[in-house]
Amino acid sequence: MAATDSAEPAAEAEGELASFIPRWAEAIVTNEVERIAAFTAENWILIDRPGVISRQAFHDVVAAGELRHDRMTHEVLGIDRYGPVAVVRTHCCNTGSFQGQPIEADEWTTNLLVQGPEGWRCVLTQLTPRDRSAPE
Numbered sequence: 001m002a003a004t005d006s007a008e009p010a011a012e013a014e015g016e017l018a019s020f021i022p023r024w025a026e027a028i029v030t031n032e033v034e035r036i037a038a039f040t041a042e043n044w045i046l047i048d049r050p051g052v053i054s055r056q057a058f059h060d061v062v063a064a065g066e067l068r069h070d071r072m073t074h075e076v077l078g079i080d081r082y083g084p085v086a087v088v089r090t091h092c093c094n095t096g097s098f099q100g101q102p103i104e105a106d107e108w109t110t111n112l113l114v115q116g117p118e119g120w121r122c123v124l125t126q127l128t129p130r131d132r133s134a135p136e
Contacts, residue, residue: 017079017120018076018079018088020113021074021090021109022076024122025073025074025092027039029070031065040122040123041055041116042055043055045123047124047126048127061098066099067097070096070097071096072092074092075090075091075092077089077090085112085115087112088110088111089108089109090109090111091108093106093107105127107127107129108128109125109126111124
């Protein structure tokens with residue numbers, strides 16, 4: 001399946017998708033579940049080093065204050081759109097704390113977004129730690 005454009009102008013669609021992840025990152029650093037939830041579908045999952053993390057599990061640790069983000073930046077590396085589905089790849093750096101211990105991440109993200117009546121929502125996020133010793 002090849003990437004395609006929808007009826008909306010390609011530049012407008014690309015701009016909306018390119019801004020989605022940074023806007024979501026802004027919501028994440030508020031540490032407010034309601035703001036974070038607006039960017040994900042009900043069945044969103046996060047795949048990270050411990051494995052598959054459900055949307056509810058992620059929201060629970062944020063609501064409890066066990067997971068906090070202080071800073072999060074994304075460099076959008078690529079966007080492929082397939083009608084109402086898009087894959088957005090980024091390089092992300094973030095800091096915060098988990099269960100009171102400082103955390104810092106430098107990782108690649110792959111996000112699968114679906115366009116619906118409420119706009120774009122993420123259904124899957126895959127995190128891959130960046131190997132700082134590897135050439136880019």
